[in-house]
Amino acid sequence: MSDTHEHKAANKQPTRRIMLVLLLTATYMIAEAVGGFVSNSLSLLSDAGHMLADVAALLISLFAFKIAARPPNDKASFGYHRAEVIAALFNGLALIIVSFFIIKEAIERLFNPAEINTGMMMTVAIGGLAVNLGALALLHQDKSHNLNIRGAWLHVLSDTLGSIGVISSGLLIHYFGWRLADPIASIVIAGLVSYSSLNLIFATLRVLMEHTPEHINPGAVLEEILSLPDAIKVHDLHIWSIGPGKVALSVHVMAEQGANYDRLLCDIQQVLVCKFGIDHATVQLENRCPAPDKACHTT
Numbered sequence: 001m002s003d004t005h006e007h008k009a010a011n012k013q014p015t016r017r018i019m020l021v022l023l024l025t026a027t028y029m030i031a032e033a034v035g036g037f038v039s040n041s042l043s044l045l046s047d048a049g050h051m052l053a054d055v056a057a058l059l060i061s062l063f064a065f066k067i068a069a070r071p072p073n074d075k076a077s078f079g080y081h082r083a084e085v086i087a088a089l090f091n092g093l094a095l096i097i098v099s100f101f102i103i104k105e106a107i108e109r110l111f112n113p114a115e116i117n118t119g120m121m122m123t124v125a126i127g128g129l130a131v132n133l134g135a136l137a138l139l140h141q142d143k144s145h146n147l148n149i150r151g152a153w154l155h156v157l158s159d160t161l162g163s164i165g166v167i168s169s170g171l172l173i174h175y176f177g178w179r180l181a182d183p184i185a186s187i188v189i190a191g192l193v194s195y196s197s198l199n200l201i202f203a204t205l206r207v208l209m210e211h212t213p214e215h216i217n218p219g220a221v222l223e224e225i226l227s228l229p230d231a232i233k234v235h236d237l238h239i240w241s242i243g244p245g246k247v248a249l250s251v252h253v254m255a256e257q258g259a260n261y262d263r264l265l266c267d268i269q270q271v272l273v274c275k276f277g278i279d280h281a282t283v284q285l286e287n288r289c290p291a292p293d294k295a296c297h298t299t
Helices: 003-039 042-068 082-111 118-140 147-176 181-208 218-226 261-276
Strands: 231-243 246-255 280-287
Touching (some): 042 082, 082 181, 082 231, 147 181, 181 231
Parallel strands (some): 246 280
């Protein structure tokens, strides 16, 4: 089976789950928007705003999956895997922007608390919480190894926190008349969402800057290669992420004179795959140079 077919098969189930989450989110977004306007609840409207951002984020995620499934070509020799990383970056930035406007509106309401229909507010929020919990469950399986899904999952998590905040503030307003609970809940939720979004943004930037993936220790890779027979020196070791779940490596390995290159190359590749999960590696083997020069010269 080719890499393209494997990648399409790997993306098939996440794509279906995202489509289902998109349908649930878009449907209930309308209910929350209507409920927010009728009840005059800022936190409920904020939650509807989150859901609107979710719909856009999920559409972007689906589009990114379609792009990433394209096979490599002459112009994109690694393929289009980074489309998913760019989608995750966009989603993180969108959440920051949405959070800013929610905080801005909430600060204004701190000085001018509004009358709120808490019954409708909590009823709609409870329904939203149920929808969000279902969406979180659908996306949970793939969020740990795919930045694109993680971005979508964070959007839904922000909605879940929003629903909890709306319900909590509704209870405080209904039983204690504390109308400030509505804008305060909005500010707390927006702050939590911003924090998670910044983590997502930094994670995507590390991929785009070709940093070594956090779960791989370059020193450990170097030590494992040097522990192999006939490998005496390693230099120009580079490890980076092509896209979600796809790690690439290139390295130069100096071997003893007379070493069995085929066996050494096979041993290196086996170590990289079995111990570090790196199956896209370019290994350059070099003869040990008897001269002190940096490079060997032939006549």
